[in-house]
Amino acid sequence: MEDVQKPADGEDDLRGLIDVLERALPGRVLWSAADTSDYSHDRSHHAWAPAAAVVRATTTDDVATTVRACHAAGVPVIARGTGTGLEGGANALPGDADPVTGVVPPRSRVVIIELRGMNRILRVDPDSADATVEAGVRRSELNPVLAAHGLQFVAGPGVDASIGGMAATRASGTNAVKYGTMAENVRGLTVVMADGSVVRTGGRARKSSAGYDLTHLFVGSEGTLGIITELTLRLTPIPEARTLTVLSFPSVEAAARVVQRCLQVGVDLARAELLDAVQIAAINAYSHTGFRETSTLFVELSGEARTLEGQALRLDVIADAAGVLERRKIDPADQERVWQVRHDALPAAQALRPDSYTWSTDVCVPIAHLAQCITETQADIESSGLLAPIAGHVGDGNFHLAFVLANGDDVERQRAAGLYRRMIRRALSFGGTCSGEHGIGEGKMSDLIDEHPTGVPVMRAIKRALDPEGILNPGKMVDSAGE
Template sequence: MEAMWDAQGSAGNADGGAQELIDALERVVPGRVLWHAADTSEYSHDRSHHGWAPATAVVRATSTEEVAAAVQVCRAARVPVIARGTGTGLEGGANAVPGAVEPATGIAAQRSRAVIIDLRGMNRILRIDPDSADATVEAGVLRSELNPVLAVHGLQFVAGPGVDASIGGMAATRASGTNAVKYGTMAENVRGLTVVMADGAVVKTGGRARKSSAGYDLTHLFIGSEGTLGIITELTLKLAPTPEGRTLTVLSFPSVDAAARVVQRCLQAGVDLARAELLDTAQIAAINAYSHTDFREASTLFVELSGEARSLEGQAARLDAIADAQGLLERRRIDPADQERVWQVRHDALPAAQALRPDSYTWSTDVCVPIAHLAQCITETQADIESSGLLAPIAGHVGDGNFHLAFVLANGDDAERQRAAALYRRMIRRALSFGGTCTGEHGIGEGKMSDLIDEHPTGVPVMRAIKRALDPEGLLNPGKMVDLRGD
């Protein structure tokens, strides 16, 4: 498809065609359009190592109507549109592409044709119904903003990663995080959506009812679609009661295998795990250095139990017995006043890993496998890391069979990057051979498109057909999820 304009002008100036687009955007979202490369660069990439280029313009929307109007302007100009929340993704899902770029530095060589629609200004909590345990929010609301308001009603929104991502971005990537073992992913915690389609039309999906058999499940079609089918602007959320009590125990083991098997045995025995996080020795060492903690440098579990206070003691006793049977090295009960601080230490695992090595960047990736294969999958991945000579700490949501590997790579070292790529491919193939998936929660973005084909060779053509049906001109977040040139 021929573009109606070209945005390959200088870093600080738009060319004539791009200026017409910018002027049109200014008319529908006055005073909130950025177009200088120095300004748009901040919005043009996520936290991943994948390539990006400064977007031609950024629209800072504050309503569904403004998003729809901006999409209509871009469609008329045949300009790609990328929705963006907080930019915390790890697979380039919100990156502006194409553009020649050095992955280690993120320095872009040319402008991207895309327009970014920044949803952070859509940050209103529209409705809370404590009796129905649901709420409706705009896409830019952060979980850290929502939960203090919900706490007044004895409620919480539990889905989402450790980073403070936007609710809309979490739905777009089908995020999960540490609470998923008990409460599920975003897919289980969203009841309805408002979505702006590729032509600017506004569609509402789902509703507030706890169940429905009304037609195609459009809500779950858009959840996890990474902005390639539509732009999520509002969400109706399922809420959970705040638990009466919580315990957090840090357990050290002689091996990752032993730690993973503790979680497997707990699930088999019906221990009500709220969170179960595994960190290998390299990751614990990184955390100790970065967060000034003194955890034993061994394969470690952070295990949280939650529920009625009278049941927690019995649950903890069952956890202790299972841990002892797997060769427990050390047990540390965390004081309730320190629990949030310790969980923040866990959430800081990625920056802690990068801090192990100066002048480096991280390539963070994840896989997910059936629980029965988790110990073997992690152990074999650790062996690959050791033989490769790479620095790559492991952390994982082991209650779900999901683990993350963070390559810490030297800037500009192509040989090291190639070794990491080879190890990454082995990890993906191993996960798929166990009946797992190439990504438990990071998403596909631009980084895992070929892995998606390996995982779902018969499903990807169906995904392409859906993409073509809903976005026939291919303007919504192009170059992500599925490659329309592939068939």
């Protein structure tokens, strides 16, 4: 029977730590490789190994207890939500090879704190339009409760991620053009620090100038500075009406220019999603839709019903000027189904090729350079011979590329790596960023240095100040080992 013993790699402190955790949190500690593997990685293509143990937390006290024990033992700890990340941000990293034998340890010397059990909605205040939730709550669980009050929480990606994980990665998504990212929608946090102490940041006031902005220091820190356990969120009214139009264009450039023009003249876009011809073909095959297989925009407008007709007419005029090939108005009853089709873009891309895996990445550039950046990236994809559909939140200059690569083909992976590097350099040359919303994780650490060569030393100084032993999510973001 595989792995019936607790980790037996000669590390008495690790085995002793697991005993301590089992006594403190009985029935909620997993330590066999078979049990920990599912919790030891995200959806990315990056390397991982089974964690030494997994603690299934249900309260902030559980997290604090675990972190205190790990801090005392000098054992690293990683917080994990739903595992939907795409840059290895929640991966338990493989250990270093033995310098004599060259053997890589089969287990990662790390404890995972699994937060999905922290799924309580603690408070909803319709009058102040805010709510406080635990980190494991998902948007799909929160919004039905809010809907009874005419409110919604719309920040974050299309996947049903945990709200704590969304804050930790400063997630964005299709609604960001109108409602902002997680950074704009989090007002306060409860955070467990590296020594197990608990800190509360921000509050419920709509604005504050009281000291350092600790809330937004932790938002986007990917669990490297502290573990988010509770969040106070900004809520918004559910709009009175919504329209969704699918627009087909002769090129990605034409589609991107439409969005740019809409923003320039004040069309109130709620969502603006661009998909290239390859991605549309993938969606048609995967979701059994019949969209025209060319560069396509999904555009949603929302607000008061009396104003939407005028907004829609302005959109039509701009689309006509750009040479729109086809315009499809989606019936209100079908809008959510169509948006789900868009959210399924990544599995649709992978389904294009049997025996494959996806390497999904993103960049974000100023709107004025979006069309050129995507067009040059498309040309690079074509010359490389790779399969890599493009989809993007073009309302804020963010687009995604998903390499669909053959399992075990290292040559193809190297070609993809070269194209990836050129894409990053291109985005940075336009004044953009190496990641609009995927985060840094283990996959984009060198890109972060390229983007912020003078800023990364400051980030490392903050990391050392808050986590001097380096136990929080090591090997990610600005790991001091890279100095």
